[in-house]
Amino acid sequence: MSALHPAAAGIPADVEAVEEIMRRGGAGLRERMGQAEAHLEDVTARAGAPLATHATATVVAGGKRLRPLLVLLAAEAAGGVAGDPEREQSLIAAAVAVELVHSATLVHDDVLDAAALRRGRPTVVAAAGREIATATGDLLFSRAFAELARSRSAEAVRFLSDASCALAEGELLQREDAWSASVTPERYLHRCDLKTARLFQAACALGALHGTPAAVEPLGRFGRRIGLAFQLLDDVLDVSGPAERTGKHRGTDLLDGTVTLPLILARERDPEIDLRGVRTTEEAAAVCDRIAATGVLEDARSRGQDLVAEAKRGLPALPLRQREALDLAADVMVERYA
Amino acid sequence: MSALHPAAAGIPADVEAVEEIMRRGGAGLRERMGQAEAHLEDVTARAGAPLATHATATVVAGGKRLRPLLVLLAAEAAGGVAGDPEREQSLIAAAVAVELVHSATLVHDDVLDAAALRRGRPTVVAAAGREIATATGDLLFSRAFAELARSRSAEAVRFLSDASCALAEGELLQREDAWSASVTPERYLHRCDLKTARLFQAACALGALHGTPAAVEPLGRFGRRIGLAFQLLDDVLDVSGPAERTGKHRGTDLLDGTVTLPLILARERDPEIDLRGVRTTEEAAAVCDRIAATGVLEDARSRGQDLVAEAKRGLPALPLRQREALDLAADVMVERYA
Numbered sequence: 273m274s275a276l277h278p279a280a281a282g283i284p285a286d287v288e289a290v291e292e293i294m295r296r297g298g299a300g301l302r303e304r305m306g307q308a309e310a311h312l313e314d315v316t317a318r319a320g321a322p323l324a325t326h327a328t329a330t331v332v333a334g335g336k337r338l339r340p341l342l343v344l345l346a347a348e349a350a351g352g353v354a355g356d357p358e359r360e361q362s363l364i365a366a367a368v369a370v371e372l373v374h375s376a377t378l379v380h381d382d383v384l385d386a387a388a389l390r391r392g393r394p395t396v397v398a399a400a401g402r403e404i405a406t407a408t409g410d411l412l413f414s415r416a417f418a419e420l421a422r423s424r425s426a427e428a429v430r431f432l433s434d435a436s437c438a439l440a441e442g443e444l445l446q447r448e449d450a451w452s453a454s455v456t457p458e459r460y461l462h463r464c465d466l467k468t469a470r471l472f473q474a475a476c477a478l479g480a481l482h483g484t485p486a487a488v489e490p491l492g493r494f495g496r497r498i499g500l501a502f503q504l505l506d507d508v509l510d511v512s513g514p515a516e517r518t519g520k521h522r523g524t525d526l527l528d529g530t531v532t533l534p535l536i537l538a539r540e541r542d543p544e545i546d547l548r549g550v551r552t553t554e555e556a557a558a559v560c561d562r563i564a565a566t567g568v569l570e571d572a573r574s575r576g577q578d579l580v581a582e583a584k585r586g587l588p589a590l591p592l593r594q595r596e597a598l599d600l601a602a603d604v605m606v607e608r609y610a
Numbered sequence: 611m612s613a614l615h616p617a618a619a620g621i622p623a624d625v626e627a628v629e630e631i632m633r634r635g636g637a638g639l640r641e642r643m644g645q646a647e648a649h650l651e652d653v654t655a656r657a658g659a660p661l662a663t664h665a666t667a668t669v670v671a672g673g674k675r676l677r678p679l680l681v682l683l684a685a686e687a688a689g690g691v692a693g694d695p696e697r698e699q700s701l702i703a704a705a706v707a708v709e710l711v712h713s714a715t716l717v718h719d720d721v722l723d724a725a726a727l728r729r730g731r732p733t734v735v736a737a738a739g740r741e742i743a744t745a746t747g748d749l750l751f752s753r754a755f756a757e758l759a760r761s762r763s764a765e766a767v768r769f770l771s772d773a774s775c776a777l778a779e780g781e782l783l784q785r786e787d788a789w790s791a792s793v794t795p796e797r798y799l800h801r802c803d804l805k806t807a808r809l810f811q812a813a814c815a816l817g818a819l820h821g822t823p824a825a826v827e828p829l830g831r832f833g834r835r836i837g838l839a840f841q842l843l844d845d846v847l848d849v850s851g852p853a854e855r856t857g858k859h860r861g862t863d864l865l866d867g868t869v870t871l872p873l874i875l876a877r878e879r880d881p882e883i884d885l886r887g888v889r890t891t892e893e894a895a896a897v898c899d900r901i902a903a904t905g906v907l908e909d910a911r912s913r914g915q916d917l918v919a920e921a922k923r924g925l926p927a928l929p930l931r932q933r934e935a936l937d938l939a940a941d942v943m944v945e946r947y948a
Contacts, residue, residue, distance in 0.1 A: 320779045320804075322786070380748060384741050403722050403785040406744070410718060410751065410778040417755040418771035421764040429767055433756035440748040441658045447741040448660070466658075 286336050289604040293341065297597055300354065301344060308340045308367040315368060315415050326396045326408045327415075330375050333391045338502075338604065339374055340367035342472060343479040345601055346491045349587075349594040350483025359482055362423040366478040369419040373436050374471060376412035379405055381443065385528065392519070420478075428478055431492075435474035442467025450529035451547055453539070460533050464503040465496070472499025490588045494598065497583035501605040505576040507532035511560045512569055523556025533575070537568035580605050624674050627942040631679065631935055638692065639682060639935075646678045646705040653706060653753050664734045664746045665753075668713050671729045676840075676942065677712055678705035680810060681817040683939055684829045687925075687932040688821025697820055700761040704816040707757040711774050712809060714750035717743055719781065723866065730857070758816075766816055769830075773812035780805030788867035789885055791877070798871050802841040803834070810837025828926045832936065835921035839943040843914040845870035849898045850907055861894025871913070875906035918943050 294302050316327035343366050353359040381387070382395040383405045389395065397405035413436070420429050445463040449455045476495030480487040511534045513522040525532055526547055539545050545563065550556055563569070580602045587598060632640050654665035681704050691697040719725070720733040721743045727733065735743035751774070758767050783801045787793045814833030818825040849872045851860040863870055864885055877883050883901065888894055901907070918940045925936060 319775065320783075323779055323782055377748075380744055384744055404782060406718055406722055407778040407782040407785075409748075410715075410781075411775050413748065413751050414771045414774035414778060416771075417767055418775065421767035421771060423764070426759040426761070426763070429755055429759035433752045433754075433759060436752035437657065437749055437756065440745045440752060441661055443748075444661055444742060444745040445658075447745075 286338075286604060286607075289600065289607045290336050290338070290341065293345070293597055293600045293604075296593070296600070297345070297348075301348070301597075304344050304360075304364060304367070305337065305341065307364050308344075308371070309337070311364055311368050312371060315372070315419060316412070319411055319415070322400070322404065323408055323411050326400055326404055327411055329393070329399075330379055330396055330408065330412070331371070333393050335374075335391060336604075337371065338601075339370045339471065339475045342475040342495055342601060343367040343370055345594075345597050346476040346479030346487075346495070347482040348479075349491060349590050349598055350480040350487035353482050362425075363479065363482045365419045365422040366428060366482070369416040369423075369432055370471065370475045370478060372412050372416035372419065373432060373439070376409045376416065377439050377443070379409040379412060383409070384447070423478075423481075425481055428481055431474045431477050431481075435470040438466040438470035442470075446530060449531050452531055453546075455531040455536055457533060457536055460531065460536055461500065461504075464500055464507075468503035469496045469499030472496060472502065487588065490586065494583045494587055494602075497579050497586070498602045498605050501576040501579035501583070501602075504533060504572065504579065505605055508534055508569055508572045508576065511535075511563050513560070521553045521556065522560045523550075523553070526550060526556050526559055527553070533572045534563050534568055537571055538563040538566040541566040541568065577606055624676075624942055624945070627938065627945045628674050628676070628679065631683070631938045631942075634931070634938070635683075635686075635935055639686070642682050642698075642702060642705075643675065643679065645702050646682075646709070647675070649702055649706050650709060653710070653757060654750070657749055657753070660738070660742065661746055661749050664738055664742055665749055667731070667737075668717055668734055668746065668750070669709070671731050673712075673729060674942075675709065676939075677708045677809060677813045680813040680833055680939060681705040681708055683932075683935050684814040684817030684825075684833070685820040686817075687829060687928050687936055688818040688825035691820050700763075701817065701820045703757045703760040704766060704820070707754045707761075707770055708809065708813045708816060710750050710754035710757065711770060711777070714747045714754065715777050715781070717747040717750060721747070722785070761816075761819075763819055766819055769812045769815050769819075773808040776804040776808035780808075784868060787869050790869055791884075793869040793874055795871060795874055798869070798874055799838065799842075802838055802845075806841035807834045807837030810834060810840065825926065828924065832921045832925055832940075835917050835924070836940045836943050839914040839917035839921070839940075842871060842910065842917065843943055846872055846907055846910045846914065849873075849901050851898070859891045859894065860898045861888075861891070864888060864897055865891070865894045871910045872901050872906055875909055876901040876904040879904040879906065915944055 294305065312331050313328060316331050317324050319327055347353055347363050353363050378390060379396050382390055383397045383402055386397060387395050388398045396408050417429060420432055442463050446467060473492045473496035477488050477492035480491040507525065509518050510525045510532065511522060515521050527550060529547055542562065545559060550559055583602050584599055587595065650669050651666060654669050655662050657665055685691055685701050691701050716728060717734050720728055721735045721740055724735060725733050726736045734746050754770065755767060758770055780801050784805060811830045811834035815826050815830035818829040845863065847856050848863045848870065849860060853859050865888060867885055880900065883897060888897055921940050922937055925933065
């Protein structure tokens with residue numbers, strides 16, 4: 273699979289979209305993202321060895337930093353923190369905390385999946401075994417809350433820990449539903465909400481907490497909707513590929529038995545589609561073709577697009593620049609298809 | 611092993627000592643411990659099924675609740691919260707948070723050890739598999755910080771997350787050092803500090819945060835010392851038994867390759883003591899006998915007792931009742947030998 277793995281930072285279209293947001297956000301946004309990045313490394317490096325090594329490797333392996341970006345954009349939309357060094361520092365800490373929870377979850381997921389690669393690099397579990405990987409995940413969780421404690425807001429801790437609980441529950445639902453033929457679209461959406469959308473919601477709410485209180489709820493809702501779209505469209509990408517763009521073979525989720533919306537919808541039209549017995553990437557690709565042939569990918573994709581449109585419509589009145597930045601962030605969810 | 615497992619609440623001598631503390635603490639302490647207990651169950655029951663089932667089973671399986679007790683005693687020693695409902699609620703939340711972190715660690719440890727029993731009941735990993743157990747641990751961690759967020763103190767979150775990071779590091783050190791012949795007493799003590807003492811320290815500091823600020827540091831130090839004694843003497847118990855009192859076969863740690871102080875000291879006197887090849891409980895018992903024959907158990911035990919004495923001596927000036935309660939709590943660490 274190594275020939276297919278993506279650049280550390282993610283799918284090229286995503287990287288471009290994020291770059292566009294940064295360009296428009298100006299020097300302030302770029303500087304804060306840089307601070308968050310540096311701080312992220314600093315936090316993990318401060319752990320005792322060998323945890324520091326693995327925790328640092330995990331966070332520097334990157335990703336798009338979509339969640340920290342949302343924290344910063346939401347803060348800006350809620351009125352900003354410019355000129356207040358203490359609130360600015362608290363904001364960076366919140367951005368770092370959200371990314372740490374996300375990273376912790378990835379590390380534990382990889383332990384459970386015994387995954388070999390993540391973002392094109394060996395996973396902690398592959399490099400160092402289950403013990404170190406489990407402890408690394410625990411450490412990243414703990415550090416996330418330590419960071420958030422710097423933001424001096426009990427509400428912030430509550431937002432993040434609620435999202436973190438939801439993540440654990442969503443992860444579990446997914447494993448419970450693996451290989452199941454009776455997962456409904458509602459249950460699928462509930463799982464995506466827990467597994468993905470709630471952390472996007474927390475990211476936006478944590479950012480907004482640094483501005484006007486009235487912005488917390490609507491910006492959180494915005495985050496939750498685009499988070500749901502993100503997961504939904506990610507699941508479409510798993511079936512549609514192409515692998516050259518996504519960096520992984522089509523049907524990777526299907527091989528794990530993960531029942532996603534395209535599969536659920538396709539089965540309604542072609543009840544003989546069956547995950548059992550699918551063991552090789554070729555067999556998975558064949559199931560992907562069969563799902564695609566039912567025409568459901570368009571349906572699933574348009575549900576995701578609807579969610580993004582709904583998220584944008586639900587935004588409160590904002591100055592043009594802040595609104596455009598959030599619109600662009602929402603578009604990242606769909607532009608992966610461009 | 612089932613014939614040996616202890617009552618859910620722990621070693622009888624511990625239970626009696628805790629009961630004595632409760633008796634002297636009066637109705638107020640007992641009521642708060644009851645509130646913490648009820649709240650602990652409530653927190654886990656609120657999770658979505660099936661996590662709720664396993665998280666609740668984990669916390670209701672019990673233990674001595676030594677850490678929540680220390681939170682409450684430290685608060686009392688620092689001036690108390692009586693008459694202030696908000697601070698009282700915050701204190702209960704802190705007591706619950708500390709126990710949740712402790713429980714989370716136990717659940718993850720059991721996953722790594724593939725342990726069958728804990729406190730005489732099937733572990734989550736034995737009952738429900740690695741996926742559910744890992745997610746249950748993550749959930750308990752997350753809920754701990756959600757609880758602490760109710761205590762409205764960023765410092766509280768920092769104390770607990772620092773302890774939680776230390777736990778992950780200590781756990782890892784222990785696994786790194788397994789079967790090693792070159793673990794020094796210093797490294798052993800450092801590991802115990804990370805793995806056990808820092809959470810005891812956090813418990814006392816979190817309690818003290820509810821009283822006068824000047825009490826936080828000395829009470830935290832008290833907690834750290836008795837926590838170290840707790841681990842040290844626990845490791846002596848593993849070698850000395852008797853199994854009828856500890857509820858587990860002698861040498862259980864040795865079978866896992868865990869290098870504890872009695873073994874380290876015994877090897878200095880009898881270099882041929884070797885863990886490798888020890889596979890059965892009978893072989894482990896034979897190594898325990900050989901360790902005991904060197905006379906080191908007395909040395910290790912007296913180091914633990916010294917720590918307890920030092921902890922007591924280091925306490926700040928306190929009213930008699932508060933001082934006696936903390937002295938008794940410190941004595942729990944050694945009275946397991948009574």
